[in-house]
Amino acid sequence: MTEFSVIGAGVAGLAVATELVARGCKVQVYDPAGPPGPHGCSWWAGGMLAPWCEYENAEEAVLRLGQEAIEWWASKTRVSRQGTLVVASRRDLPDLRRFARRTEGFVEVGLQIMDLEPDLHAFSQGLFFDQEAHLDPRLALQDLYISLLSKGVIFHRTQAPKRLENAIDCRGLSARDALPDLRGVKGEMLVVRAPDVTLNRPVRLLHPRIPIYVVPRGADTFMLGATMIESEDSNRITARSMLELLSAAYALNPAFGEAEVLEIGVDLRPAFPDNLPRIRRHESTIYANGLFRHGYLLAPALARGVADLALDNQSSEMVDEDFA
Incomplete structure (x- = not known):
């Protein structure tokens, strides 16, 4: 069983951990702030799963990849499909x-x-x-967290060790020490x-x-x-x-x-400068970041892209091949 360490327990980190667990991996999560709460930017989101509306001022990828989010979230938390x-x-x-x-x-x-x-x-x-939907972000974060706990995921309320094998960095803005263009x-x-x-x-x-x-x-x-x-x-x-x-x-x-x-x-x-998320790999760490205002809309696609890269070395459109 492949083991991964996810750094960050916001919507990106929890979605990535959920996807990896669903594919049979063993996962632990590091976040010194603890479980999801007001300290995280994901806590203050609107929770709209609205790819068609967001297309008004976003790239085509937001429209296309965002459509996957409704069913993904509906299988994990309560989603209202009222448009x-x-x-x-x-x-x-x-x-x-x-x-x-x-x-x-x-x-x-x-x-x-x-x-x-x-x-x-x-x-x-x-x-x-x-066709659009919405969810309660706080309930969604809690549901992911409880589900991961029930599946054996260990949450560490500490900083991640400096050297981790198979690390997935989902720290959001805190990752600017490694991602200076954030x-x-x-x-x-x-x-x-x-x-x-x-x-x-x-x-x-x-x-x-x-x-x-x-x-x-x-x-x-x-x-x-x-x-x-x-x-x-x-x-x-x-x-x-x-x-x-x-x-x-x-x-x-x-x-x-x-x-x-x-x-x-x-x-x-x-x-990132173009407001689209990126998946970057450097040595033994994969960085998943840059969700901008589309956290709940694009987190499922980001998580899928991370799992594809980590497990199958399969590159998706979010993967930044030029990052080193």
Whole structure:
């Protein structure tokens, strides 16, 4: 039985460990921060499995590889397959048409919006991506963690030893000591409780200043996200970002004006210059990194690529052959 050491217990590390275990490998995981929690950038994700929507400003690989994620996650955690609704106010309909030109896999909706989301009565036109899905990132991380424990994976709450055979480095931005072309892209989000709002699926509002996405989390709670800032400061949310998130949510449904703010989240997403993930091998270590804003969407494909390379020496499109 081949043995591997995975370094990092975020979504990338847990997905890689899950894939290796599924192929009959023995795995141990090192993360000094411990099990998944608020210390990791994966904790603050939206959890949208939305490859068709993401294609609006992403490469074709995100659309194609992201479609694998829905079934992969559905076999491991609870996934809601209610699709994604994209709307815009009347004055912003040119943005909706531009979004439509850059994406695929949707149907145009008008009066049907009221059937899909009765609380969005202010919107008369939208795009419905019926094949998309979403999950609760925190539940998904916990489910992967518990499943790995049940299959004999040992989690070490320590730094990984300096020399490890068959190591898979999934440390995210902490891996810049080995991957100098990584950069941090700051994301800011809010979790709110809004008892007077009902949404059945993720909704994206194309807003003139800040296009926002709202993801239902159950129990009257919603995750509001949108911002991406080229910044290494992960410790605070700016006042402007918070105001813009809340004002965009208010534009979606005025009842958000009475929402209770439960959490404020800030993270740094690891990204390479082209915003696509990379698998790199140097000596006995494989590096899997650069998921950018597509952590849950592309982690399954990244994990598959790592396992193919580690076990069969099979190269995938994510493998960077020029890295040394």
